[in-house]
Amino acid sequence: MTQYLIKHTTHITGETFTDVTKIRDNETYQVVEAESKEEAEEMAKKPIITETNNSTVVSFERPSEETMESLFGKDYKKGQ
DSSP: OOOEEEEEEEOTTSOEEEEEEEOOTTOOOOOOOOSSHHHHHHHHHSOEEEEETTEEEEESSOOOHHHHHHHHOTTGGGGO
16 A cells, blocks of 8 residues: 655744655654654664554664654554
């Protein structure tokens, strides 16, 4: 099945823009919380991989509940 990256951006006017990008076979994406670009790059070198609902979350620390819900929906724990 084809995967897509969906990005939502809210403008200061309150208008929300949505971008949908098809992920190529040779691409992967990671989301990390970091204080700087350098810290994020270090985290990417030593990721923790979490499998949930047939998806993979790669993170430096366990993702927050808010992050997990935003990725997999409020009922994501039912799949565990």
